Amino acid sequence: SQTIHQWPATLVQPVGSPLSLECTVEGTSNPNLYWYRQAAGRGLQLLFYSVGIGQISSEVPQNLSASRPQDRQFILSSKKLLLSDSGFYLCAWSPWVQAGGVSTDTQYFGPGTRLTVL
Amino acid sequence: EDQVTQSPEALRLQEGESSSLNCSYTVSGLRGLFWYRQDPGKGPEFLFTLYSAGEEKEKERLKATLTKKESFLHITAPKPEDSATYLCAVPAFNQAGTALIFGKGTTLSVSS
Numbered sequence: 063s064q065t066i067h068q069w070p071a072t073l074v075q076p077v078g079s080p081l082s083l084e085c086t087v088e089g090t091s092n093p094n095l096y097w098y099r100q101a102a103g104r105g106l107q108l109l110f111y112s113v114g115i116g117q118i119s120s121e122v123p124q125n126l127s128a129s130r131p132q133d134r135q136f137i138l139s140s141k142k143l144l145l146s147d148s149g150f151y152l153c154a155w156s157p158w159v160q161a162g163g164v165s166t167d168t169q170y171f172g173p174g175t176r177l178t179v180l
Numbered sequence: 181e182d183q184v185t186q187s188p189e190a191l192r193l194q195e196g197e198s199s200s201l202n203c204s205y206t207v208s209g210l211r212g213l214f215w216y217r218q219d220p221g222k223g224p225e226f227l228f229t230l231y232s233a234g235e236e237k238e239k240e241r242l243k244a245t246l247t248k249k250e251s252f253l254h255i256t257a258p259k260p261e262d263s264a265t266y267l268c269a270v271p272a273f274n275q276a277g278t279a280l281i282f283g284k285g286t287t288l289s290v291s292s
Contacts, residue, residue, distance in 0.1 A: 171225070
């Protein structure tokens with residue numbers, strides 16, 4: 063079965079400090095990977111997604127970046143955190159679909175990282 | 181613009197009091213509608229996918245239905261452990277893959 067891990071679970075960082083959040087998936091190959099942010103009172107907002115190693119697409123311009131150094135590893139980074147970066151960060155995966163195949167689009171979420179920027 | 185709207189924002193029920201949550205959507209070419217359950221401080225847990233109008237799916241006390249413009253999550257005889265935020269989402273095309281557009285959720289509280 064597939065499992066998805068995120069760490070750290072919680073993080074408190076000062077404004078201007080760097081950030082690195084990690085997500086790994088087990089039990090599947092070539093997954094599509096996603097980073098979402100969930101802020102209080104708002105829905106889940108897609109930040110980045112990746113369909114393969116080194117392939118990153120950004121949905122929202124911001125001071126965050128993402129990288130996919132390995133097939134099942136997805137990293138969210140920032141060089142300098144802002145107060146507005148506080149939130150609950152969620153990583154998700156969906157199955158890879160062979161070309162011409164039918165996508166189910168179902169995404170499975172990790173446990174999340176609670177980031178507080180002070 | 182693709183949109184998902186959920187109502188009500190919050191719902192309080194007594195144990196055993198059945199009710200429904202609503203998810204209305206506007207999207208060009210529906211390719212599925214997803215329901216998730218999210219407990220406080222945790223990631224969303226997948227519940228159902230519905231693909232076509234008229235489709236229904238059930239899981240324990242939950243039943244999800246889909247029409248051309250909205251979906252309902254019916255909760256029959258809820259128990260306190262059903263308390264959670266319920267999210268619905270639809271996929272939207274983008275350049276190199278698909279993203280899920282989420283509603284803001286309905287927070288359900290069931291008291292004994």
